[in-house]
Every structure is written in C-alpha cells, then in structure tokens.
Amino acid sequence: MRSWIRVSFGLLKFQGLLTILFVYSVGVGATTGSFADEVKKGDVSELKAKPTGKKPEAKPNVRNVVKIPTISKRVKKGPWSKTGAVTLTDLRGIQRQMQAVLPKARKATVSVQIGGGSGSGVIVSKDGYVLTAAHVSRRPGLAATLVFEDGRKARGVTLGLFVGPGGRGGPDAGMIKITQKGDWPYVNMGDSSTLKQGEWCFALGYPAGYDKERGPVMRIGRIIKNQPDTLMTDCTLLGGDSGGPLFDFEGNVIGIHSRIARPTDWNFHAPVDAFRDKWVEMIESERVVYDPDGVASPNTPFLGVQTAETTKGLVVDAVVKGSSAAKAGIKKGDLILMFDKKKPRNPGRLYELVKNKKVGDAVIVTVKRGKVEMSLRIKLGRRGLR
Amino acid sequence: MKMNRTIRWFGFLGVLAFGVILTGPSEAHGQRTRGLDRGLRINGEGVTKSLKPVIAGVRRSIVRVLGDDEHLALGTIVSRDGLIITKASELKGKKVIQIELFNNKAFDAKVVGKDDKFDLALLRVKAKALPVVRWDQNANRGRGTWVAAPYLEDEAVKLGIIAANRRKIKVVGGVIGIVLGLNRDKRGVPIASVAPNSAASEIGLRPGDVISHVNGNVTKAREVLIKSVTKFPPGERVKLVVLRGMKRMELEAVLRDRSVVFGDKDRFRVANGKLSRRRGGFPVAIQHDVPIRPEACGGPLVDLTGRVVGINIAKVNRSESYAIPADEVLKVIKKLKAGKVVKTGREKENSKAARKG
Known part of the structure; x- marks a missing residue:
C-alpha cells in the first residue's frame, strides 16, 4: 500500500x-x-525460418525447461x-x-x-x-x-x-x-x-x-x-x-x-x-510488480486499498483493480473502521495489520459507507501478483 | 503543417508517458546518492584533460568565423597561405566576413567558393605561414572510434565516439506552420490553426482557409499535402493555392525549421540546447555523439592522434552530430580552389527567385 x-x-x-x-x-x-x-x-x-514442418507456436511453451541465464x-x-x-x-x-x-x-x-x-x-x-x-x-x-x-x-x-x-x-x-x-x-x-x-x-x-x-x-x-x-x-x-x-x-x-x-x-x-x-x-x-520494500514476495499479503487519515477516520482513496478489497466490494470513499478486530487509525497502522497476516487468511473488515456499516469477510491476496 | 498529427501523437505519447514515467530514485531505498562526480563524467575535466596533448596542436588551426561582428561558426585552416574551410549556410546574408585566430589576430576573409551540397565554404585570408591541420583520410573509421571536437578557448574540448555508419543524410523537411483540420473539405485540406513566427502567419493564412494545391499539385488528401511540403528543406519556397470562402489566392511560403516554428515539441528527441539550422541533405557524413555546440560547426573533429577525421557540420539533437569526412572535405577544397561552385538544384532556383524579386 x-x-x-x-x-x-x-x-x-x-x-x-x-x-x-x-x-x-x-x-x-x-x-x-x-x-x-x-x-x-x-x-x-x-528472415526465413529453417523448414521444420511445424508452424511457429503462438505462445512459446516454456514451462518444461526453465533455465535461468547465468x-x-x-x-x-x-x-x-x-x-x-x-x-x-x-x-x-x-x-x-x-x-x-x-x-x-x-x-x-x-x-x-x-x-x-x-x-x-x-x-x-x-x-x-x-x-x-x-x-x-x-x-x-x-x-x-x-x-x-x-x-x-x-x-x-x-x-x-x-x-x-x-x-x-x-x-x-x-x-x-x-x-x-x-x-x-x-x-x-x-x-x-x-x-x-x-x-x-x-x-x-x-x-x-x-x-x-x-x-x-x-x-x-x-x-x-x-x-x-x-x-x-x-x-x-x-x-x-x-x-x-x-x-x-x-x-x-x-x-x-x-x-x-x-x-x-x-x-x-x-x-x-x-x-x-x-x-x-x-x-x-x-x-511482476516491483516493490522497493521487498514486500512483493509471493508470501506478502495484500489488501489493495490506498487510504488517508481524515477527521472522520481512515478513508479509502482508491482501490486496486482486481485486489482482495475490490473483490470484496470496498469502494472509494468507504471508511475503514476495523481490520481483524483492530482499529487502524492511519494508513501506516493498516499496513502493519495487513503485513502481520498471511496470504489466504480470511479477515473481517468493517467499513462504513454513508450511514451504513458493513462487515466484510476478505480473503487476503498476494502483493505483486494480480 | 503536420502539427495536427503531431499534437495527436504527442497527446498519445503524453498519456503513455504519464503511465510509464518513473518515480525516480526511491527515497525508501536510502540510496539517494549524488552519483558520479561531474568532473568524472564523459565530458568532465577528469576525462577531457587527458586530451590536452591531442588538441594542443590542432587548436592553433581553428579559427572563429565572424559575420557582421557576430560569431557564426568555427573554421579550420587548410593551407599555410590562408585557406579556411567552414560551414557555408551559417554565412548566409552576412556582408563582412572576418576570422579570428587562436591568438586573437583578426583578418578580413573573402569567400572563395561554396559547396551547398556539403554545406562547406572555402574562405581566403591574406596571411602567411598559418598552422595547417593534419588529415586522417581513412574513410573506414567506424563505430567506437574516439573523436573530439576542440574549441578555440583554452583547452575546451568535447569528447565522444563515432556512432553509426558513414552515410548520406536525408533532407530535414521544413514546415509552413499550420495545424491541419480534421473536417473534410472537397476542395482541399482545411487549416485548423496557424503557428506564430511561421511562413503561414507571415503570408496571412487563417484558420478555415483551405489549401488546394502545393507547387501545382492537387492536395486533397492530408498525406499528399504533408508529403509535398516536407520533402523540401527549410528556406525553400513553396507555391500554395489557398481558398478563403469564394476567394482563390496564390501565395508563396518560405518554409521554416519545424523546431523553430513549433518549439520543443519533439519531446522524444529532447533538444538540450540549440540545434544547427541546417541538419540534413549532406551527400556523406560521419555521425558521432560529441555534444558540440551549433556554432562549433566548421571546426575539426579529431581522433586520438590529433588528426582531423572530419569537419563538424551539424548538431542534430542531444546525442547526434554530423561531420563531413576528411576525404570528402579535401575533394571539396580541391573543387572550390579550382573555381567550381557547387550548387544544389534548389539553391539555383532560390538565387533565380532572389534576382527576380
């Protein structure tokens, strides 16, 4: 985040x-x-291809042999x-x-x-x-x-x-x-x-x-x-x-x-x-998404919201397309009241809370949209691979 | 002229650029360093001072070329008795040509002849025992050869390498200074807007005008109009038929350099300072990455032995400059000494037009 x-x-x-x-x-x-x-x-x-009798593949089949260059x-x-x-x-x-x-x-x-x-x-x-x-x-x-x-x-x-x-x-x-x-x-x-x-x-x-x-x-x-x-x-x-x-x-x-x-x-x-x-x-x-903090490793959990601290609380500024947050229906403008029974006051605290979980963990996130409060069950995805 | 297309294209590029532009060095890395000391970068002192012995001799053979008291270009001394080669197009329109030697001695110069294809002019000054450059006539100096452009100022020199194949350089097309409209007109191509400081504004073209002919050719399609104009270099005259309402006008436009008319729109070429006015249409040139100044054209390009491999003829962009190779320069000097004046077709036409006018 x-x-x-x-x-x-x-x-x-x-x-x-x-x-x-x-x-x-x-x-x-x-x-x-x-x-x-x-x-x-x-x-x-x-450039003429050597006659092989085979049509060139649309997508190369690389899964069989993967040799990383030395x-x-x-x-x-x-x-x-x-x-x-x-x-x-x-x-x-x-x-x-x-x-x-x-x-x-x-x-x-x-x-x-x-x-x-x-x-x-x-x-x-x-x-x-x-x-x-x-x-x-x-x-x-x-x-x-x-x-x-x-x-x-x-x-x-x-x-x-x-x-x-x-x-x-x-x-x-x-x-x-x-x-x-x-x-x-x-x-x-x-x-x-x-x-x-x-x-x-x-x-x-x-x-x-x-x-x-x-x-x-x-x-x-x-x-x-x-x-x-x-x-x-x-x-x-x-x-x-x-x-x-x-x-x-x-x-x-x-x-x-x-x-x-x-x-x-x-x-x-x-x-x-x-x-x-x-x-x-x-x-x-x-x-592959590059993340300077190294948190983009496949084992880093990812919620997918960009938040800001306001007088009303922690408000969602943007939702990453295809992320867990997006799938769960979190929208821009929502207030995040609770994350896994804890109250995230600022973006940094939310970041910590997410980081302490594991990929695939299901957490309850309580959000407030207008006057409606909702508790959503969100399965955390992984950072970087979306 | 092609502004319209350019705008759309840069608009596109702009969007893309926004999407791809990087954050620069990330502060989170704690690695925000200043980078390599400026003095050690390719044209820093720690590198160029090694060229001192190379350029010591050459520098005395470089002259400053002045026209009506204005610094126009550099020149290179090619004979002991006062022949100097320089960039011809920079002398255009100047009445009094003077040269200044390394020791600040000034001389009046006479133009012996010009080769407009190579854009070289041979000057003569009344002087004796001038220091002449040493030539390197090997036509096959390829990529990865160090080359340096020494200036007149004490020890000033820029370094780089030969960057590409020796070849013919195409003409860089000029522009009228109009943005083409997208709406269709059966009679020709409508003008959407007119750039200030262009041929178009000078001859009074207005948005809404329709261009139906260029040099007698029908220009109903945008592509035809673009092609028929940009095949000519800046300075060239094109005849236009312009329709305004029911009025039909025959006008002449003198094309200008697109970078002058449209400014630094060529984002992908990032100019980084002034460019040479004439940057193309040379029969043979060497391309190098020495960051010369446009007013350093006419000066020599030397290798590590101090021999002249070419005469700098154009600064093209942030990383490309051209020089006319030594073997070709020597041929041109020979021709011009023999009294032959080499003109391109368009120069002939222009001088005719000038006489008529």
Whole structure:
C-alpha cells in the first residue's frame, strides 16, 4: 500500500520530467520519413525460418525447461574498469576493447516493432529470448517483429513484465521470445549489481526507428548511479532507444534503456539483474510488480486499498483493480473502521495489520459507507501478483 | 503543417508517458546518492584533460568565423597561405566576413567558393605561414572510434565516439506552420490553426482557409499535402493555392525549421540546447555523439592522434552530430580552389527567385 502511494507522489513530482523512449512509427514516419517508409519499400527482407514442418507456436511453451541465464561476470580488468580520472593511454585501451566487443553486440541488437510503435531490444539466448523495455513490449501475447542490422526480420511474441505497481515505474523490464526456429546471434547477460560508479559502458539502439543505412547507433558513457531498480549513465539516449542494450566492456548486457530527462547525463536503464531475478515469471508471461520494500514476495499479503487519515477516520482513496478489497466490494470513499478486530487509525497502522497476516487468511473488515456499516469477510491476496 | 498529427501523437505519447514515467530514485531505498562526480563524467575535466596533448596542436588551426561582428561558426585552416574551410549556410546574408585566430589576430576573409551540397565554404585570408591541420583520410573509421571536437578557448574540448555508419543524410523537411483540420473539405485540406513566427502567419493564412494545391499539385488528401511540403528543406519556397470562402489566392511560403516554428515539441528527441539550422541533405557524413555546440560547426573533429577525421557540420539533437569526412572535405577544397561552385538544384532556383524579386 505504502509503496503505491509513494509512486503516486513520485508521479506528481516527476511528471513531465522524464521522457520515455518509445517511438510511434506513424509519427516518426510522418516527421522523418525514416522507418515506416523503409519497411513499406520492402527494404527489409524477411528472415526465413529453417523448414521444420511445424508452424511457429503462438505462445512459446516454456514451462518444461526453465533455465535461468547465468551471470556473465566481468573478469577482465582494464582502463574501462577505472572509476576515476583517465589518461590518454586509458582512452586508447578503452577504444581497443570497445571495438573488439562491438561486432557481437551489434549482431544481437534488434529493432523491435509492436503495433504502430518502434523500440529496440537485445537477444540473450541462442533460442531467441529478447530483453526489451516493458513500455515497448506493453503486455504479454502481442505479436512483435524484430529487425536485425542487416535488414533480416524475425517474428516474436511478447512475454511478461517486471514493472512498478499499476505498470508505472519500477525496472521497466519486458521480454520477447522469437517464435521462429533458428540459432540467433546473442550476447550474455552481465552483472549489474556489482557495477561501480565511474565504470565505462556503451549503449546501442535504434533511435527514431530502424534505418538500414545508419545501422544501430552507439553511445559511450560511464555509470553515474547504480540503484536496485535503475542504472543511470551518461550514454545519451533518444526516442526509439527504449529496450536497447547497455553493455559492459566485455560485451555483456548490463542494462536495458528505459527513459531520459532533459540533462544529457540523465539516461536511465533497467538493470539486467532485474530480468534474471524474475526470469521464470517473465518467460511464463507473468506481470511482476516491483516493490522497493521487498514486500512483493509471493508470501506478502495484500489488501489493495490506498487510504488517508481524515477527521472522520481512515478513508479509502482508491482501490486496486482486481485486489482482495475490490473483490470484496470496498469502494472509494468507504471508511475503514476495523481490520481483524483492530482499529487502524492511519494508513501506516493498516499496513502493519495487513503485513502481520498471511496470504489466504480470511479477515473481517468493517467499513462504513454513508450511514451504513458493513462487515466484510476478505480473503487476503498476494502483493505483486494480480 | 503536420502539427495536427503531431499534437495527436504527442497527446498519445503524453498519456503513455504519464503511465510509464518513473518515480525516480526511491527515497525508501536510502540510496539517494549524488552519483558520479561531474568532473568524472564523459565530458568532465577528469576525462577531457587527458586530451590536452591531442588538441594542443590542432587548436592553433581553428579559427572563429565572424559575420557582421557576430560569431557564426568555427573554421579550420587548410593551407599555410590562408585557406579556411567552414560551414557555408551559417554565412548566409552576412556582408563582412572576418576570422579570428587562436591568438586573437583578426583578418578580413573573402569567400572563395561554396559547396551547398556539403554545406562547406572555402574562405581566403591574406596571411602567411598559418598552422595547417593534419588529415586522417581513412574513410573506414567506424563505430567506437574516439573523436573530439576542440574549441578555440583554452583547452575546451568535447569528447565522444563515432556512432553509426558513414552515410548520406536525408533532407530535414521544413514546415509552413499550420495545424491541419480534421473536417473534410472537397476542395482541399482545411487549416485548423496557424503557428506564430511561421511562413503561414507571415503570408496571412487563417484558420478555415483551405489549401488546394502545393507547387501545382492537387492536395486533397492530408498525406499528399504533408508529403509535398516536407520533402523540401527549410528556406525553400513553396507555391500554395489557398481558398478563403469564394476567394482563390496564390501565395508563396518560405518554409521554416519545424523546431523553430513549433518549439520543443519533439519531446522524444529532447533538444538540450540549440540545434544547427541546417541538419540534413549532406551527400556523406560521419555521425558521432560529441555534444558540440551549433556554432562549433566548421571546426575539426579529431581522433586520438590529433588528426582531423572530419569537419563538424551539424548538431542534430542531444546525442547526434554530423561531420563531413576528411576525404570528402579535401575533394571539396580541391573543387572550390579550382573555381567550381557547387550548387544544389534548389539553391539555383532560390538565387533565380532572389534576382527576380
């Protein structure tokens, strides 16, 4: 509950400051004539699937074998690992290493087209799992087209999301599975938790959509901040970069481009660890909700009301769709008089009372609507998975 | 022109943005740090001071180009006896061109010639023994090559990398400055509103007017109208047939840059400061992520050896800039020295129109 409120406050505070990096190709096509036109011209040829005699599955069957990608650690030390001031020799070393790992990184970076929109993505397994931003993949089960640097195309379907409550914020992690059979070019998933401020990194992506002549665009920068739900770098991103990869200097993906704000060094990426942490859920097309307090674990009970303390008592400001509270019929404006025989005076106290229960516990909640008092029997759901 | 579509599209984006915008660093984490020291970020001192030996030599070959006492661009010295290359379109309309050397010595400059395709101008000043840049003519310098843009000011330099394939850059279309109406009109496309500071407001277009022809082509469909205007760059004249009530008017509009007319509506491109007026229509260019200032165009882009890999020609947005590659610059210099003036088709037309006018 509390985190949900915080998000709403955050929204007010940051509204208009951050810009998501998704591009609608309708608009882009009209403005720059770049992407939409190219595709219509037949400039991009379809990648042929190897004849297998089987139709590509609409939804990949992943429940049988779930192999969580291992962490590809940074083992090589070099000037790119330095976190302080650099010398000219350092820059030369950085350049050499950057050019050594670039070809593989480029091959695995794709333009992602879903509906009328265009973002970026990166392939992280031979069988075609693609990391992207949640605001690019939008929801599970959508048809996606991936376009490679050389213009070849592959079909895919969107999988689960790892996002903040209500779809806002959080890691903004999304995934796609290529549904065509094939051995796809891929890069390994690195380790974002151990990234230090000042480590060098580089970004690839398709800003403003796919452009064959231009190819994927590269940017260089350093890690400015490393937080559990977001990485900040000075790799300057643009619209259309969303979902594109941020690499360490061994060519491992460490982040996925998510959003920017006006200053050129405000570029935010979903940390790759977020994908690994929720790998199973995401490939099973679940929507995982990020909760900074860690209360989103499957065993944390969830009522689903946002409340405020008033002179009349604890009043319901909003009810989370699909939550236990919603199912029980609690409505906006209701006063919460009792929760399990205890009186919650403020949102914090209610939060404590809910937290001390277990998922699946049935509690009696007494609410007052107008002049009517009702006692409702509510079975607590779980936070995060709605 | 395309404002209407833009508005709808940004409206959509806006809604989406509201939905996806993040809270920023969560205070609950107790991890609200200031982040990497500014001096250590890519264009902080802790990084760029390493370029001191690289740019020491080049800086003396950079000049400030002034037009009627206004700083227009940088220039790069290409011959000991006073030839300087710079960005041509920045000189437009200026009567007196002067250059200033690194030691603040000023010279009057004459325009030897212009190549409007590459947007380069060759200047000559009466001077001797000027420090000339060293060129790197390797046409295959690809992504991940460090490049730096030195300025005239002491040790000022910006760093970045070559970011994409060397290629032709398309023309960036200009706008009339109208928002198209959604209601249908058999005769053409109705105007919903007119942007101030645009060609449309200048020639007196009004909401309710209907545009039936552009350059003689019938524009009944919005898409046709949009296409037939935006295929021309800012500065280009288009002929319009405008219907107002029973009146039929033939008007000419000089297109303007969409970012000038509609402001920072291009949210997804987030301008971050001024952009170059001419940002497209180059036959060949290198794309890099050095955050140059538009008035630094005409100056050199160097690699870590201090050799010039290109001449900066446009700041496009927060993360994209273009430079004309060294091998092409040298070809242009050769042509212009031989007295050849290269004009694009539209420049020819414009100069004709100007003479007529």
